[in-house]
Amino acid sequence: MIIFLISLSSKQKLYHKMSIPSKYEAQKVENQWYKYWMDNEYFYSTPDARESYTIVIPPPNVTGVLHMGHMLNNTLQDVLIRKARLMGKNACWVPGTDHASIATEAKVVARLKERGIAKSDISRDEFLDYAWEWKNEYGGVILEQLKKLGCSCDWKRTKFTMDEDMSASVIRVFVELYNKGLIYRGYRMVNWDPEARTTLSDEEVIYEEQQGLLYYIAYPIDGTDERLVVATTRPETILGDTAICIHPQDERYAHLKGKKAIVPISNRSIPIIEDEYVDLEFGTGCLKVTPAHDENDKALGEKHNLETIDIFNADATLNAHGLHYEGKDRFVVRDEISKELKGLGLLEKTEPYTNKVGTSERTKAVIEPRLSEQWFLKMDTLAQPAIDAVLHTGEVKFFPKKFEKTYRHWMENIRDWNISRQLWWGQRIPAYYYGKGSQDYVVAEDADQALNLARKKSENDKLTAKNLRQDKDVLDTWFSSWLWPISVFDGIMEPENEDIKYYYPTSDLVTAPDILFFWVARMIMAGYEFKGQRPFENIYLTGIVRDKQRRKMSKSLGNSPDALELIEHYGADSVRVGLMLSSAAGNDLLFDEALCQQGKNFANKVWNAFRLVQGWEVEDIPQAESACLGLEWYRAKLAKTLSDINDHFDKYRLSDALMSVYKLVWDDFCSWLLEIVKPAYQQPIDKTTYKAIIELFEANLCILHPFMPFLTEEIWQRIRKRNKDEALIVSSWPTLSLNNQELIPEFEFATTVISAVRNIRKKKNLANKEALDLLFIDKEKLDQRWDVVIKKLAYLKSIGSVAAAVEGAVTFRVKSNEYYIALEGKLDTEAEIEKIKEELEYTQGFLKAVEKKLANERFVNNAPEKVVAMEKKKASDALAKIETLEKSLESLK
RNA sequence: GGGCUCUUAGCUCAGUUGGUUCAGAGCACCUGCCUUACAAGCAGGGGGUCGUUGGUUCGAAUCCAACAGGGCCCACCA
Numbered sequence: 028m029i030i031f032l033i034s035l036s037s038k039q040k041l042y043h044k045m046s047i048p049s050k051y052e053a054q055k056v057e058n059q060w061y062k063y064w065m066d067n068e069y070f071y072s073t074p075d076a077r078e079s080y081t082i083v084i085p086p087p088n089v090t091g092v093l094h095m096g097h098m099l100n101n102t103l104q105d106v107l108i109r110k111a112r113l114m115g116k117n118a119c120w121v122p123g124t125d126h127a128s129i130a131t132e133a134k135v136v137a138r139l140k141e142r143g144i145a146k147s148d149i150s151r152d153e154f155l156d157y158a159w160e161w162k163n164e165y166g167g168v169i170l171e172q173l174k175k176l177g178c179s180c181d182w183k184r185t186k187f188t189m190d191e192d193m194s195a196s197v198i199r200v201f202v203e204l205y206n207k208g209l210i211y212r213g214y215r216m217v218n219w220d221p222e223a224r225t226t227l228s229d230e231e232v233i234y235e236e237q238q239g240l241l242y243y244i245a246y247p248i249d250g251t252d253e254r255l256v257v258a259t260t261r262p263e264t265i266l267g268d269t270a271i272c273i274h275p276q277d278e279r280y281a282h283l284k285g286k287k288a289i290v291p292i293s294n295r296s297i298p299i300i301e302d303e304y305v306d307l308e309f310g311t312g313c314l315k316v317t318p319a320h321d322e323n324d325k326a327l328g329e330k331h332n333l334e335t336i337d338i339f340n341a342d343a344t345l346n347a348h349g350l351h352y353e354g355k356d357r358f359v360v361r362d363e364i365s366k367e368l369k370g371l372g373l374l375e376k377t378e379p380y381t382n383k384v385g386t387s388e389r390t391k392a393v394i395e396p397r398l399s400e401q402w403f404l405k406m407d408t409l410a411q412p413a414i415d416a417v418l419h420t421g422e423v424k425f426f427p428k429k430f431e432k433t434y435r436h437w438m439e440n441i442r443d444w445n446i447s448r449q450l451w452w453g454q455r456i457p458a459y460y461y462g463k464g465s466q467d468y469v470v471a472e473d474a475d476q477a478l479n480l481a482r483k484k485s486e487n488d489k490l491t492a493k494n495l496r497q498d499k500d501v502l503d504t505w506f507s508s509w510l511w512p513i514s515v516f517d518g519i520m521e522p523e524n525e526d527i528k529y530y531y532p533t534s535d536l537v538t539a540p541d542i543l544f545f546w547v548a549r550m551i552m553a554g555y556e557f558k559g560q561r562p563f564e565n566i567y568l569t570g571i572v573r574d575k576q577r578r579k580m581s582k583s584l585g586n587s588p589d590a591l592e593l594i595e596h597y598g599a600d601s602v603r604v605g606l607m608l609s610s611a612a613g614n615d616l617l618f619d620e621a622l623c624q625q626g627k628n629f630a631n632k633v634w635n636a637f638r639l640v641q642g643w644e645v646e647d648i649p650q651a652e653s654a655c656l657g658l659e660w661y662r663a664k665l666a667k668t669l670s671d672i673n674d675h676f677d678k679y680r681l682s683d684a685l686m687s688v689y690k691l692v693w694d695d696f697c698s699w700l701l702e703i704v705k706p707a708y709q710q711p712i713d714k715t716t717y718k719a720i721i722e723l724f725e726a727n728l729c730i731l732h733p734f735m736p737f738l739t740e741e742i743w744q745r746i747r748k749r750n751k752d753e754a755l756i757v758s759s760w761p762t763l764s765l766n767n768q769e770l771i772p773e774f775e776f777a778t779t780v781i782s783a784v785r786n787i788r789k790k791k792n793l794a795n796k797e798a799l800d801l802l803f804i805d806k807e808k809l810d811q812r813w814d815v816v817i818k819k820l821a822y823l824k825s826i827g828s829v830a831a832a833v834e835g836a837v838t839f840r841v842k843s844n845e846y847y848i849a850l851e852g853k854l855d856t857e858a859e860i861e862k863i864k865e866e867l868e869y870t871q872g873f874l875k876a877v878e879k880k881l882a883n884e885r886f887v888n889n890a891p892e893k894v895v896a897m898e899k900k901k902a903s904d905a906l907a908k909i910e911t912l913e914k915s916l917e918s919l920k
Numbered sequence: 921g922g923g924c925u926c927u928u929a930g931c932u933c934a935g936u937u938g939g940u941u942c943a944g945a946g947c948a949c950c951u952g953c954c955u956u957a958c959a960a961g962c963a964g965g966g967g968g969u970c971g972u973u974g975g976u977u978c979g980a981a982u983c984c985a986a987c988a989g990g991g992c993c994c995a996c997c998a
Contacts, residue, residue: 632960894979
């Protein structure tokens with residue numbers, strides 16, 4: 028049973044009874060309750076004897092502003108954390124932001140540009156001063172916005188991925204991994220973002236289909252009049268060509284083996300090589316080789332000992348190898364060079380061609396493959412425990428489960444991670460160079476340690492700090508984010524501290540699937556590598572918020588509503604409900620403001636239920652029988668719904684959980700229970716019923732609280748004055764045993780009768796005022812104790828039984844019993860007969876089908892007994908129904 | 921090219937191990953109501969051969985195959 032702390036004197040009125048507006052005004056109360064929760068420190072958590080329930084926020088970009096994706100994501104987290112808090116767990120939701128090196132640096136660069144300052148004009152330290160200034164100015168904005176949404180984060184624990192201790196953790200981890208031999212430096216083809224002027228990891232490259240051209244370029248053959256035609260999508264790269272490749276078995280070009288081709292424009296002579304890599308079918312069957320600008324070409328170049336000519340600057344303009352194109356952008360050059368080739372008669376033709384072009388996830392710039400020296404993290408050994416945890420032991424679970432397959436696919440084909448970025452905003456790589464040789468460097472947590480190591484490694488005691496040069500690059504942002512669930516509790520630097528021992532592993536992670544590889548997979552790897560334990564148990568992957576046309580919501584499309592304006596207009600609770608209602612885990616959410624309106628309507632419904640209840644005069648009078656029954660039924664229904672809701676939560680079906688509450692409150696509580704117990708106009712309600720209604724109302728508020736925290740707290744506090752420790756946010760989730768469940772179908776039976784009577788009233792245009800008699804034949808078939816309820820809600824004068832059909836009555840059937848509404852005046856007998864005939868026909872057909880099934884030996888022999896028994900019951904029910912139908916048909920005739 | 925996934929009412933989606941409770945929910949829609957909590961509401965109502973075609977089975981929205989059409993992820997074909 029529910030334990031409620033409520034005491035009522037017989038005439039006690041609700042707290043704040045006067046002047047309750049008929050519309051719920053969310054905007055007026057939300058800020059006030061948020062402040063109340065903050066002032067009373069309900070969000071804060073410290074380790075204690077309770078079970079911990081922990082969520083770490085996916086840290087938004089420090090310079091970000093709240094968008095619909097954040098709204099969805101953080102509403103989900105808040106629902107989970109509030110539920111856990113009500114369940115009596117020590118709930119801790121750690122907020123924070125991410126330094127997002129590329130995005131933030133880009134913004135700082137842009138801002139400096141506005142002031143007329145170029146990044147290249149200032150020192151690294153000066154730049155970082157500007158960056159911190161920016162961070163301090165805008166860094167908290169998004170977290171402040173989360174407060175509007177009602178997020179109950181432990182703000183005292185707010186972290187930033189570049190906080191001192193966070194950065195120290197990153198550096199320590201780098202050093203550890205380096206010492207284990209998992210981090211290495213390599214000269215590799217990497218993804219170059221010319222806009223941000225940095226390398227990117229493979230995951231940061233988004234391939235997009237683009238409509239381009241395939242250029243057919245003729246290369247004269249040295250010493251002959253012949254030309255060799257090569258197809259390419261990137262004519263500007265011919266200036267970096269160092270070979271032409273043909274297939275060894277290609278007879279078309281067999282005579283050219285060993286000859287040399289002349290690169291147009293640059294007039295360099297390059298070898299014609301043979302390799303089976305060439306696809307005979309594609310283009311002209313031969314390939315230009317540009318080892319500096321293509322991964323495959325690089326491989327060919329290494330195999331065939333080719334020269335490498337890099338023709339680009341860092342910003343993807345051409346360098347000196349670009350000859351007269353030097354300084355021009357690659358796309359400008361593409362256009363111009365094709366014109367020049369045409370003028371030279373060396374452009375045979377162009378044809379439209381669709382290919383996939385890699386673009387930068389952050390800047391959208393087209394990625395340039397580029398050879399450079401970078402730092403990499405070996406992934407295969409890190410991946411193994413993370414694969415086992417998800418796919419074998421089930422220590423880490425995905426909701427929905429289908430993402431486990433995506434995860435598996437990626438993890439099993441994982442490639443080394445390029446972790447260095449040519450940026451300044453981020454954790455600087457702790458490698459220190461002391462000499463000119465490629466191995467003349469050491470890796471250490473700080474300069475002092477580095478100096479010691481360097482002295483040892485170089486066997487030169489005279490090295491000083493001045494001889495050391497720290498690597499210029501910073502680490503990929505995700506190299507700090509992957510530690511998030513550990514580092515927010517300082518678990519790297521202080522592995523035995525109380526917080527990390529208490530809160531780690533965390534419970535649930537809520538995030539979007541687009542950062543599954545960037546972040547989620549890597550956190551799992553980090554969890555096992557640095558703590559030997561999973562970082563979280565359950566991963567709830569949200570969908571993408573789209574508009575009604577299924578387009579992803581984005582700034583550029585302008586189809587994303589302003590999150591704060593939505594809250595302003597509908598209230599945070601309503602927006603939360605709107606988001607939750609149609610967002611099953613993993614399903615994209617087609618956002619429509621109508622959903623917020625639905626949320627608002629619901630808020631108002633609850634509000635008005637409260638208005639009704641608070642307006643009742645309570646007196647010490649006997650309880651109505653109908654009220655007693657209604658309450659019994661509702662308790663049973665509440666228990667059932669609660670069990671459904673708990674089940675939905677266990678399966679992370681949060682929208683289903685909300686829908687269950689929604690229907691419980693709106694349909695069961697408001698439409699049925701309140702109508703049953705509602706006293707007649709200006710009549711008082713009895714004390715017992717009133718007390719019970721308040722208890723049940725409070726239980727409803729509690730269940731609804733995770734979804735609509737403001738509204739529920741507002742009503743909760745209006746019901747009566749509460750002490751600090753009695754706030755709804757820290758109350759207890761109801762626990763009810765599943766008693767009296769048989770009342771549910773009984774009551775449903777009664778509501779069916781009521782609906783049928785209402786239907787007849789409607790069809791016959793009978794006002795509620797006009798009291799009717801309800802008669803039925805078979806007393807045994809109706810549990811008569813519901814009579815009072817039926818009578819009240821169907822506005823009936825009396826309920827009684829008759830031996831046979833009465834004349835001048837309308838009939839209806841519920842299950843196999845027949846009911847009559849006695850009517851004065853004439854009846855449309857013909858229509859009645861028609862209706863009954865129709866139903867009779869249908870039932871007979873139905874019976875036939877069932878009997879056929881039962882006559883089938885194979886069915887009777889093979890189907891489980893239970894199923895056969897059910898069919899038999901169906902048959903007998905149908906038979907009984909036919910009997911009553913025939914009887915009434917007789918009497919009508 | 922490889923992998924995953926989806927197709928159920930006008931819209932968004934539930935339908936767990938094939939079997940009364942299986943053809944559902946919410947919204948939208950239609951009809952009637954300004955009934956003294958709520959028109960942001962009340963009451964009543966209509967609506968789907970479960971993408972197509974085969975197969976397995978006593979029995980298929982559910983299992984299998986093929987096809988049609990969406991979506992997602994991965995991949996170096998110029």
